[in-house]
Amino acid sequence: MSILVDNDTRLCVSGITGREGTFHAMNNKRYGTNVVAGVTPGKEGQDVEGVPVFNTFAHAVAERGANTAMIFVPPRFAADSILEAADAGIKLVIAITEGIPAHDELRVYTHLKRAGDVRLVGPNCPGILSPGKANVGIIPAAFFKEGNVGVVSRSGTLTYQIGNELAQRGFGNSSIVGIGGDPVPGSSFIDIIELFEQDPQTELIVMSGEIGGSAEEEAAEYIAASVSKPVVGYIAGFTAPPGKTMGHAGAIVSGTQGTAAAKAEALESRGVRVGRTPTQVADIAVEILGG
Known part of the structure; x- marks a missing residue:
């Protein structure tokens, strides 16, 4: 599916x-x-x-x-x-x-x-790709194939990068969903992770976040309470200076809130392994699923 x-x-x-x-x-x-x-x-x-x-x-x-x-x-x-x-x-x-x-x-x-x-x-998102079935948006579909890894991301470019790292390790995807990086997204990480949890084809969920806001921390709590499948995280912006807007309108850090370190800590404290680079995300996926 x-x-x-x-x-x-x-x-x-x-x-x-x-x-x-x-x-x-x-x-x-x-x-x-x-x-x-x-x-x-x-x-x-x-x-x-x-x-x-x-x-x-x-x-x-x-x-x-x-x-x-x-x-x-x-x-x-x-x-x-x-x-x-x-x-x-x-x-x-x-x-x-x-x-x-x-x-x-x-x-x-x-x-x-x-x-x-x-x-x-969305808005400000790359769309959705279900490999072998449909592509709605701007995701470059050529190097993705059908498989068992679901990807949800705030960043379009990181969606492609992480997807490519997974593809190079032989993994395919059930669906790839870009939710966008604006302050008021239509769908959250939780909304999409809930769908992946219910999808029998998806065996591993990859969540790619970034600095700013609290979406990743909220997702961490939801995953701990409601998700049985393994989830691997990635947070962009570990070197971002506080108070600086980094690309997306929603990627603004205020004090210690919304930093990459804080988001990674929230996820890891609830059992979600967080890669520090897209390559590490793929390494963790191989460890969990084999490949």
């Missing part, structure tokens, strides 16, 4: 007629993802390499049965696009867009929490 995206995914891409939207939607399609529609207001009736374009998500759902949305529109339009997809009945929304204003993210988060039946992954 896999989580979130698979052979049943019917993808609709918001912003498909833009340069980045077209490029990545077609990459996803070539991988084998069922890209059934695109949405760009005012361009209904056009198509992008055979994918029909609609004015609204509601029309895309009615005409093409879309069940998953990928958001590639500019930041100022992204929140409304996410909410439009949800209102149209789409249950999984993957927001790739970077730079969405924090108050817009909070508005979306609050609305979707009240609705209760729509899952948002």
Whole structure:
């Protein structure tokens, strides 16, 4: 199996007629993802390499049965696009867009929490890859194969790096999920780890975190209480100076809170082994699963 995206995914891409939207939607399609529609207001009736374009998500759902949305529109339009997809009945929304204003993210988060039946992954994330089944987003899928390791990460680049280290050791992946590095993520480590815990294909979970916030500490408590599968951690930013923003909007350390050392300690005190480099993560995976 896999989580979130698979052979049943019917993808609709918001912003498909833009340069980045077209490029990545077609990459996803070539991988084998069922890209059934695109949405760009005012361009209904056009198509992008055979994918029909609609004015609204509601029309895309009615005409093409879309069940998953990928958001590639500019930041100022992204929140409304996410909410439009949800209102149209789409249950999984993957927001790739970077730079969405924090108050817009909070508005979306609050609305979707009240609705209760729509899952948002992102924003500012690389998307989701279930090797051999579907790729929704910008993850370079070529060196990943199907297997038993689930990966969840705040950083897109580290997702690829750790995935590549695991691939070089012969491991494949059930699914790879980038949750993004913004202050108000739609899905947390806990949300995704819970799905991996329930997934029979996933035998090992790799969690790649970074400095800032408390998501990793919260995940450590959840893992100790509710996860039976082995979890390997990685925290980026051991050398980051306090108070400095490091790449992501959510990667800000305040005093001793949110440091890599504090996060690693929280995880290790609850039985999660933490690699100090992506290579060490792969070493630990080999030790746990063999290979």
